[in-house]
Amino acid sequence: MSTTDGVLAAGVPEFTTPAAATATIAAPKHRWGVFWRYLLLSVVALIVLFPIYMTVVNSLVETDEFSKKFFPTDPQWHTYSDAWTNGHVGNYLKNSFIVTFIIVIGQLITATLAAYAFAFLDFPFKRTLFIVFLATLMIPFEITIITNLQTVSESGWINDVFGVTLYDTYAGLAIPFLATGFGAFLLRQAFLGVPRDLQDAASLDGYGHLRFMARVVVPLARPTLAALAVFSFLSAWNQYLWPLLVTRDDRLRTVQIGLKQLRNTNLQDFNVTFAGAILAIIPLAVLLLVFQKQLVRGLTAGAVKG
Amino acid sequence: MSRVALEGVTRKFGDVTAVDNLTLEIKDEEFLVLLGPSGCGKSTALRMIAGLEDPTEGTIQIGDRVVNDVEPKDRDIAMVFQSYALYPHMTVERNIEFPLKSRNVPKEDRAGQVLEAARMLDLEPFLKRKPAELSGGQRQRVALARAIVRRPQAFLMDEPLSNLDAKLRVQTRAELIELQRRLLATVIYVTHDQVEAMTMGHRIAIMEKGVLQQVGAPSDVYAKPANLFVARFIGNPPMNTVEGDLTDGGLRVHELTIPLPDAAAGAARQAGVRRAVLGIRPEHLSIGTDGLIAATVTVVEALGHERHVICRLEDDQMIIVRQPSSDPSPSEGETLRLSADPEHVHLFDATSGQRVDG
Numbered sequence: 311m312s313t314t315d316g317v318l319a320a321g322v323p324e325f326t327t328p329a330a331a332t333a334t335i336a337a338p339k340h341r342w343g344v345f346w347r348y349l350l351l352s353v354v355a356l357i358v359l360f361p362i363y364m365t366v367v368n369s370l371v372e373t374d375e376f377s378k379k380f381f382p383t384d385p386q387w388h389t390y391s392d393a394w395t396n397g398h399v400g401n402y403l404k405n406s407f408i409v410t411f412i413i414v415i416g417q418l419i420t421a422t423l424a425a426y427a428f429a430f431l432d433f434p435f436k437r438t439l440f441i442v443f444l445a446t447l448m449i450p451f452e453i454t455i456i457t458n459l460q461t462v463s464e465s466g467w468i469n470d471v472f473g474v475t476l477y478d479t480y481a482g483l484a485i486p487f488l489a490t491g492f493g494a495f496l497l498r499q500a501f502l503g504v505p506r507d508l509q510d511a512a513s514l515d516g517y518g519h520l521r522f523m524a525r526v527v528v529p530l531a532r533p534t535l536a537a538l539a540v541f542s543f544l545s546a547w548n549q550y551l552w553p554l555l556v557t558r559d560d561r562l563r564t565v566q567i568g569l570k571q572l573r574n575t576n577l578q579d580f581n582v583t584f585a586g587a588i589l590a591i592i593p594l595a596v597l598l599l600v601f602q603k604q605l606v607r608g609l610t611a612g613a614v615k616g
Numbered sequence: 617m618s619r620v621a622l623e624g625v626t627r628k629f630g631d632v633t634a635v636d637n638l639t640l641e642i643k644d645e646e647f648l649v650l651l652g653p654s655g656c657g658k659s660t661a662l663r664m665i666a667g668l669e670d671p672t673e674g675t676i677q678i679g680d681r682v683v684n685d686v687e688p689k690d691r692d693i694a695m696v697f698q699s700y701a702l703y704p705h706m707t708v709e710r711n712i713e714f715p716l717k718s719r720n721v722p723k724e725d726r727a728g729q730v731l732e733a734a735r736m737l738d739l740e741p742f743l744k745r746k747p748a749e750l751s752g753g754q755r756q757r758v759a760l761a762r763a764i765v766r767r768p769q770a771f772l773m774d775e776p777l778s779n780l781d782a783k784l785r786v787q788t789r790a791e792l793i794e795l796q797r798r799l800l801a802t803v804i805y806v807t808h809d810q811v812e813a814m815t816m817g818h819r820i821a822i823m824e825k826g827v828l829q830q831v832g833a834p835s836d837v838y839a840k841p842a843n844l845f846v847a848r849f850i851g852n853p854p855m856n857t858v859e860g861d862l863t864d865g866g867l868r869v870h871e872l873t874i875p876l877p878d879a880a881a882g883a884a885r886q887a888g889v890r891r892a893v894l895g896i897r898p899e900h901l902s903i904g905t906d907g908l909i910a911a912t913v914t915v916v917e918a919l920g921h922e923r924h925v926i927c928r929l930e931d932d933q934m935i936i937v938r939q940p941s942s943d944p945s946p947s948e949g950e951t952l953r954l955s956a957d958p959e960h961v962h963l964f965d966a967t968s969g970q971r972v973d974g
Contacts, residue, residue: 505699505701507697507698507699507701508701508703510663510666510668510688510695510697510701511695511697511701511703513667513668513687513688513689514666514667514668514688514689514693514694514695514715515689515714515715515718515762516689516715516718516719517689517718521718525703526703526705529705530704530705
């Protein structure tokens with residue numbers, strides 16, 4: 311609503327200048343609006359943060375005080391070192407990092423190549439293929455999980471089935487997620503924003519497709535690539551079902567499976583499990599704080615541009 | 617620098633023929649302007665020379681070799697785009713250096729060449745800036761620097777001035793002419809702006825609907841347009857035209873018979889033309905009391921150095937007279953008599969649109 315509308319709506323006498331009206335009438339109304347908005351957001355934030363807060367509290371209290379205290383009077387910091395060393399959370403985190411890293415890099419590479427093809431190349435059935443790409447977004451991973459499991463196990467990527475190397479195990483964890491329809495779509499939209507003249511100029515300057523992509527398109531789409539990286543990181547990090555299915559050796563399990571493991575082996579020390587859970591979300595919390603902007607962009611890009 | 621030659625070049629997009637059988641030679645060190653309204657195929661022709669479009673038929677030659685199957689990067693030409701096509705994430709320096717890098721020019725040589733190009737276009741103070749931090753004119757100069765740094769065989773320019781404001785355009789136009797003379801460059805310059813074409817080109821090639829209409833020096837094209845399209849397209853205000861039947865006494869338009877110069881009338885008769893269009897440029901009409909054509913003044917446009925008097929004939933056709941500001945100004949609504957200078961009358965076949973008076 312414009313200032314003038316606000317003045318008229320508030321029934322201000324005609325001789326009041328719009329500026330004065332804004333100062334005397336529109337401003338307090340605006341301030342109340344902000345107040346209610348912040349109140350609502352604060353309540354929602356409290357609801358969301360409360361379980362996390364209680365997890366922190368429970369990780370620091372004795373087991374018999376579990377869920378009885380809202381503030382740890384005698385914090386048991388050793389639960390964290392127990393989770394890290396005895397509960398192998400450190401190792402689980404390392405595994406998660408490796409697998410997530412492979413997935414993020416893999417997705418960035420495959421999505422960039424696919425998006426470049428859809429944005430800059432002309433080939434038969436381009437539109438149909440793109441729709442097929444988009445259609446993969448509609449299929450939940452659970453539907454393809456049995457086929458994927460079979461493919462991966464027959465390829466010898468599951469550890470201890472064929473006794474293959476450690477690298478192969480990480481490969482087994484990452485392989486189904488190395489390509490992403492969502493990423494290709496997101497990047498294609500960004501690439502379409504690169505002026506066609508730049509491609510022409512680059513081809514006259516002596517740059518073929520790959521070099522044009524690497525030197526011009528990718529640097530220009532860096533914000534979207536960052537958004538995709540954050541998004542891939544989140545979904546790879548939070549995976550549960552697939553890592554559970556393709557790993558049998560505890561040394562190779564990712565942190566989400568590791569937490570479940572921790573609960574099974576520390577029935578008496580529930581606080582250690584909570585400490586493990588907190589350790590597992592620290593990387594995500596850091597990521598969210600650092601890349602907030604990119605994450606929001608990643609989540610809204612499809613809605614705004616698509 | 618090199619000559620560029622197009623021989624029977626055609627480009628079709630589906631059913632649409634963008635360029636139709638274009639044969640044109642651009643001489644070494646020549647500044648040739650491809651002029652025409654939007655959609656006439658001039659940019660497509662330029663893009664075919666660059667290698668960004670493939671001709672459906674015909675051959676394109678740069679220097680001594682046919683380049684139809686040569687990649688754009690290997691044609692040894694540089695292009696300046698209307699949008700400038702600068703790489704936004706690179707500094708001015710890196711933009712200018714970009715074409716050298718791909719050609720594996722040693723780093724130490726690159727710096728010198730970039731500096732030389734930048735110096736030539738007064739870009740030295742801006743080398744560390746990014747394109748977004750430059751004005752339109754400065755960006756244009758960066759695009760030019762990127763083109764000249766490679767010392768190509770020919771420069772292709774696709775409406776490079778149309779994103780500049782009017783004042784800057786005049787200035788940059790002069791700078792471009794100067795640059796071309798200094799580099800002795802072969803330039804093929806696409807524009808829809810006839811003022812640019814008239815002032816910059818050694819020769820102008822006018823295109824319409826994919827077909828080349830006329831090639832010639834600006835003064836020749838202005839003085840002797842080959843057909844009605846060129847006659848009406850070149851010149852501002854445009855040439856006045858009236859259509860009528862050819863008779864022994866001249867051109868009959870309604871009740872009026874306009875006498876024709878003997879040469880024009882003879883040529884028309886020899887060509888068997890029955891219906892013709894007479895053209896006369898606004899500066900070749902004069903206002904007097906004994907003129908043949910009666911007209912009523914509708915608008916008088918005073919431009920300072922000259923005046924455009926816009927009149928209506930009895931049959932409501934519009935006719936424009938250009939007169940120096942020093943002449944007495946007619947007033948709006950006044951009825952005048954106009955006379956045409958027979959030396960400067962142009963005659964066209966009304967059916968084919970072609971010039972008939974040689």
